[in-house]
Amino acid sequence: MSKKIKLIIAMLSVLKLWLIAAIPITAIGTASHDDRLYLNLAHSFAQGEWLGVYNQLTLAKGPMYSIWLAFNFHMGLPLLFAQHILYLCAGLMLVIALRQVIKSSIILVFLYALVIFSPHLEEITRVVREGIYPALSVLVLVCLVGFYTNRSNKLFNFGLWATFLGVVLTAFWLTREEGVWIMPSVLLMIAYVVFLTYRTEQLSSALFKRTAICLLPLLILFGGLQLVSIINKIYYNTYTVVEVKSKSFLSAYGALSRVKHPNWKRYLPVPKEVRQSIYRVSPAFKELEYLLEERLKGWQYSHGCSHYPETCGDIAGGWFMWALREAVALAGYHKSGDRADRYYSRLAKEINTACTLSLLNCLPKRATLIPPLTQAYLKPSMEAFWRGIKLLVMGFDYRINNNFTSNGPEELLVLFRDMTRERLAPLPSKTTITIRGWGLSRKDEKVYFQVRSQESGSLENFSFERHSSADVYQYVKKQTGKDYEFAKNASFVITSSCLKQCDLLIFDNRSLLAIVDLDKKEAKVFSDVLQFRIDAITIGNQKEQLLPRQNYLNQLKIGILKKIAQLYQLVIPWLCGLAIMAYMVSFGIGILRRQFTFLFILNTAILGAMIARLLILALIDVTSFPAINFLYMSPLFPFLLTFLVLAITDVMQESIIGSKVVKICRLCGIKRG
Numbered sequence: 001m002s003k004k005i006k007l008i009i010a011m012l013s014v015l016k017l018w019l020i021a022a023i024p025i026t027a028i029g030t031a032s033h034d035d036r037l038y039l040n041l042a043h044s045f046a047q048g049e050w051l052g053v054y055n056q057l058t059l060a061k062g063p064m065y066s067i068w069l070a071f072n073f074h075m076g077l078p079l080l081f082a083q084h085i086l087y088l089c090a091g092l093m094l095v096i097a098l099r100q101v102i103k104s105s106i107i108l109v110f111l112y113a114l115v116i117f118s119p120h121l122e123e124i125t126r127v128v129r130e131g132i133y134p135a136l137s138v139l140v141l142v143c144l145v146g147f148y149t150n151r152s153n154k155l156f157n158f159g160l161w162a163t164f165l166g167v168v169l170t171a172f173w174l175t176r177e178e179g180v181w182i183m184p185s186v187l188l189m190i191a192y193v194v195f196l197t198y199r200t201e202q203l204s205s206a207l208f209k210r211t212a213i214c215l216l217p218l219l220i221l222f223g224g225l226q227l228v229s230i231i232n233k234i235y236y237n238t239y240t241v242v243e244v245k246s247k248s249f250l251s252a253y254g255a256l257s258r259v260k261h262p263n264w265k266r267y268l269p270v271p272k273e274v275r276q277s278i279y280r281v282s283p284a285f286k287e288l289e290y291l292l293e294e295r296l297k298g299w300q301y302s303h304g305c306s307h308y309p310e311t312c313g314d315i316a317g318g319w320f321m322w323a324l325r326e327a328v329a330l331a332g333y334h335k336s337g338d339r340a341d342r343y344y345s346r347l348a349k350e351i352n353t354a355c356t357l358s359l360l361n362c363l364p365k366r367a368t369l370i371p372p373l374t375q376a377y378l379k380p381s382m383e384a385f386w387r388g389i390k391l392l393v394m395g396f397d398y399r400i401n402n403n404f405t406s407n408g409p410e411e412l413l414v415l416f417r418d419m420t421r422e423r424l425a426p427l428p429s430k431t432t433i434t435i436r437g438w439g440l441s442r443k444d445e446k447v448y449f450q451v452r453s454q455e456s457g458s459l460e461n462f463s464f465e466r467h468s469s470a471d472v473y474q475y476v477k478k479q480t481g482k483d484y485e486f487a488k489n490a491s492f493v494i495t496s497s498c499l500k501q502c503d504l505l506i507f508d509n510r511s512l513l514a515i516v517d518l519d520k521k522e523a524k525v526f527s528d529v530l531q532f533r534i535d536a537i538t539i540g541n542q543k544e545q546l547l548p549r550q551n552y553l554n555q556l557k558i559g560i561l562k563k564i565a566q567l568y569q570l571v572i573p574w575l576c577g578l579a580i581m582a583y584m585v586s587f588g589i590g591i592l593r594r595q596f597t598f599l600f601i602l603n604t605a606i607l608g609a610m611i612a613r614l615l616i617l618a619l620i621d622v623t624s625f626p627a628i629n630f631l632y633m634s635p636l637f638p639f640l641l642t643f644l645v646l647a648i649t650d651v652m653q654e655s656i657i658g659s660k661v662v663k664i665c666r667l668c669g670i671k672r673g
Contacts, residue, residue: 001108002105009092013088016084017081017084018557020557021081022558022561023404023558024422025125025420025422026425027406027425028406029412030412035128035416037060037061038066038127038128039069039416039419040052041066042066042070042073045066045069046419054235054335061129061177062175062241064129065131069419078420078422079127079420080420084121086132088116090136090139091115093139095109097145101599102646102649103653107649111642114641114645120134120638129176130635133635134634137638137639138642140182141602144186144189144605147165148598151210155209159216173221173225181613182612184608184612186217188605190215190218192601238336243340246344248340248342250368251344251345253321254366254369255351255365255366256274256347256351257372258366259351259363260274266623267310267624268314270320285351288324291330292327295327296323296326296327299315299322300312300314307626318620321369348367352365373623381619385618388628388633389614391628394572395630404425404426431539433499433518434539435492435494435496436492436494436536438469438490439492439530440490441513443529447530448506449505450462451504452498453501460496460498461496462496464494465493466492467493468489468491469488476490502518504516506525514530516532516534518537575644575648578648582650583603583650586651599647600650602646610639613635617632620632
């Protein structure tokens, strides 16, 4: 790349980082199964304790994001900044990897800009694993491109790219549990490289060596998963990566969901009437009856109930899994991994035996989290799939408003501040006190303020603004006969969340000048050292953050991000139509020439990955919980944008359109002229 191109890429990167600095972390302190879980696990990992004390949540999700959080904590970087740096690096590596396939620097710069400014990543402001999932997805593409372009290089270089692909795949797989969606694309690209190697090397030792290297990514992935399983075995006495995918848990969950429903309803994998029938035949499940039906009754009216009102009074969709694990933990079985495994195995055995003896009316034996699928799911699944396509193509609008808010008690938010090193979005709008007045020190002129609680003696958070005050200047000059220059800017506005029993402390550069009780509403201090007056004290709802200048700049940045998103929403649907036509033209050319380009194969892999993930999300959406949303679709947006550029480039490249059209005409027997 030329220096000019490198400079443009650097400027685009800096601009992106400057814009996203306006976005704070949205801390959900009550999210014990998501945000706070990752931070708790990361806190333990940072202390060298692997994932901490074992309970029903410790191994419920992949460990990669918690490892990332701990790594970033030790690096000392703010979390959102670090995640965007990772994404920018992935985009840059994609451009560098494609240099051997795409010769136009303009196209590569356009691809980089299109990928990094995608509005989807700004939607991820929480501490969730989707913060790194898009970057890891792009890195998989990077490895596949490098794997192809280095297929004929020295074995060492080819092996390095194979190793890199294996490491990235392992990190990708350990981040979320449904990583299988990327595997068909990976296998397609590996098979393509093996095929090309066979065409050049034929049956030779070189072919077998390079084929062995082609299998290296899969071996590294397998080895990485086994390593994590071994570590979990050492720490928790259970050989698994994620417990919800372990054989014992899947068998238990599958056994529970195989019992037929007398009155079938969507989003109820194991309804109350089915649970009652299982309690009668399974002593292991009977142990959970009081816990599921009484002590954990909140699961029947929270989460799923708000999404699917028809399930209120029962445990809906994917939330049943969490309720089940919590009940098993309260029953004392999640004190160690092996004890939990034995319980779930016993539960599965009892239910399956009852099914065999016809004590329960059951479907065939199963071991999966997916509920039994029927034709009733077909139409909703297709509708959900179509919603996913529309969201992917037309969902680039910047949906986050300017009022980011966190929630949860302060003691739960401390962990977010500590581990993320980020500025947290404020709690929902709360009542504040605003003090307007003016103050002047007769010795040092300029005065300073603090707000202090009378009850605790601690200093309170407040914002402070100075304003021009020509009227104060004239008043002070008239009263004292002296020309105090600072009196021209002596007016102030103080905003604080301290509402009752609060003092305003007034300082100059030398000492404390006065303490004003704000409960008195009005105050005047005229002495030899201080002139001070409160004009008004008002109480109202906080509409802005207590840092007005930063807030103004952040609103400006967010406004720019919204404009960029509007541009995406206007252009992307048209580019999608053009890219699909280009892809079909490339397909036709490939059929006629009996040879497909690498870009066509790569685009096919990208399309396949998008379709596979959308199908998985559609199935989850119609059976368990809402899954067609920005969060779960976040890795698909960079895939789509990459496909748009590569599909159009594939048609244009080599011929600049013309030569391929001529070739098609010749193949069809059409003469020029």
